[in-house]
Amino acid sequence: MKKINKFMLVIMMLFLICCTRYDTAYADSATIENENDGTVxxxxxxxxxxxxxxxxxxxxxxxYKYDIPKGSVDIKIPMTQGNGEYKFILCRNVSGTKYAVMQTVSVTQSLSSDNEAFLSSNYIIDWDKTNIAIKKAQSLAGKGSDNDKIKYIYEFVVKNYSYDNAKAKNINDIAKTAAYIPDVTKVYNAKKGICYDYSVLMAAMLRSVGVPTKVVTGYTPNAEVYHAWNNVYANSKWNVIDTTYDAQMYRAKQKYSMYKNFSDYKDVVYTY
Structure with missing residues (x-):
C-alpha cells in the first residue's frame, strides 16, 4: 500500500504542476504499444x-517529457529506467506552461536484461540499416570484438567531426517550436555538430553493430554548459565516452583517452 500511495501522490502532483483535468469532450485516442525492446x-x-x-x-x-511532432505520428518512445510500470500521459498545451491531460496509458516493461533497452532505435536515437551512417558503422566494425567496434567508430567520429559553434550559439532559436532532436543522417553528412549530435550519432552507429550504448545528458567539468555524452557497455561494465570533448582535443593536438572517469560524469539529468 505504501508504494501505491506514493505513486498516486506523484501522479497527483504531476497533474497539479503540469496539467489540468481535460474535458472528456476533447479526449484524444493514441495507440501506445509495448515493442518489448525498451520502447513503446x-x-x-x-x-x-x-x-x-x-x-x-x-x-x-x-x-521525461517529449514534444510530439505535428501530423501523423508513428514513433518509438524509449523506456530507459529499467523494468517496471511506466505511465504515458498525453497532454495538450492550454495556456502558458499549463497542459491538459488527454490520455493516460500504463505499460509494464519486463526485459531479460536492462542492456536491451540500449540497442534499439527510438525517437531520440533514430536509425535503420539503410541509413548512410549505419552502413559506415557496418564497414568500420566488421565482425570484430565489441572493443574493436567501439574503438573504430569512436576514432572515426573524433577524427572526422568538428564542433558547430554557430549551431551551439543558436540552439535556442532552433528549438523554439519543439525540442531539438538530432537527425543521424544530417549529422553524419554535415561532419559537424553540437554535443547532442555527437552522442546520438555515436549511439546509433554503435547500437547498429550490437554494442549497448546510452546517450546521457547532464553536467561535467569537461564542459562549461549542459552537455551530452555516451555510456558504452564493454568488458562487462559501462564506460564513459565523450567524443565532443575528444574531437576538440584531437584538433588541438592535446592528449586524450577514449574512456573517461565516471566521477567526472556523475551529474546525470536524462538517459536515453
Missing amino acids: KLVYNNDYDVKVKLIVQLTGGTQ
Whole structure:
C-alpha cells in the first residue's frame, strides 16, 4: 500500500504542476504499444496548433517529457529506467506552461536484461540499416570484438567531426517550436555538430553493430554548459565516452583517452 500511495501522490502532483483535468469532450485516442525492446510505439494524429507532449515516468523514477511532432505520428518512445510500470500521459498545451491531460496509458516493461533497452532505435536515437551512417558503422566494425567496434567508430567520429559553434550559439532559436532532436543522417553528412549530435550519432552507429550504448545528458567539468555524452557497455561494465570533448582535443593536438572517469560524469539529468 505504501508504494501505491506514493505513486498516486506523484501522479497527483504531476497533474497539479503540469496539467489540468481535460474535458472528456476533447479526449484524444493514441495507440501506445509495448515493442518489448525498451520502447513503446506511439501512433497518433496530432492536428493541434499548440504543443502536445508525452510525459513518461517509471514508478518512482524520473519524469521525461517529449514534444510530439505535428501530423501523423508513428514513433518509438524509449523506456530507459529499467523494468517496471511506466505511465504515458498525453497532454495538450492550454495556456502558458499549463497542459491538459488527454490520455493516460500504463505499460509494464519486463526485459531479460536492462542492456536491451540500449540497442534499439527510438525517437531520440533514430536509425535503420539503410541509413548512410549505419552502413559506415557496418564497414568500420566488421565482425570484430565489441572493443574493436567501439574503438573504430569512436576514432572515426573524433577524427572526422568538428564542433558547430554557430549551431551551439543558436540552439535556442532552433528549438523554439519543439525540442531539438538530432537527425543521424544530417549529422553524419554535415561532419559537424553540437554535443547532442555527437552522442546520438555515436549511439546509433554503435547500437547498429550490437554494442549497448546510452546517450546521457547532464553536467561535467569537461564542459562549461549542459552537455551530452555516451555510456558504452564493454568488458562487462559501462564506460564513459565523450567524443565532443575528444574531437576538440584531437584538433588541438592535446592528449586524450577514449574512456573517461565516471566521477567526472556523475551529474546525470536524462538517459536515453
